[in-house]
Amino acid sequence: MDNVTIIPGADDARVADWLEARLCAALAQTRGPVVMTIPGGATPFPILARLDPNELQWDRIVVWPGDDRTVPEDHPASNVGRIRAALEPLGATVVALAEGAEPPHFALTWLGMGSDGHIASLFPNTDPRLDDPVTVRRLVPDPLPPEAPFARLSLTIPALLNSDAVVFVIRGEDKRVIFDAALAGENDFPVARFLGAARQPVTCFA
8 A cells, every 4th residue: 555654663753743734734734723633542542641842732633533432531441531630731622522513624633453363342343334324333352351341432433534644653562563554454453444445644653
């Protein structure tokens, strides 16, 4: 796929620099807000901590979690709670996921990927569809991840694809093997379905 660029060996600082450059460019192209999605899990928060608080017009940036666990925002497993703590002090607006929500067009969709090929909370057992008629779904992974055994809310593939650009940040050689196989069409994991439908630029830090 000629729309995919893989950047191996990038540390958190390099990813943060890339994000700042991408968001600065998006802000320069509009007078309105710039909207992005951010994944949960452990990977994004050290990267967010490296963003320069003075580099971006944070009061014009709106952030949606790509997925969340169905727990209160003050629960340690809440993605939106952690994103609020990281970005609202900078001035960003953070939107909680809800069933029936209609996410806007994103300037950037930021995704992680699990070792089972899931993206957001679109796990293999949920059979995510490219033609899903809704943008936010309540889902239950099977099996439930032991580190986060909760039902989820997740943006669907059409909602995640409604974006100017996509960035993946994945860690570990095992995940890189899965990502490369998905890119080659050698599996039918959720990440493969997403990549097969993506037409915008996709950058993968792996």
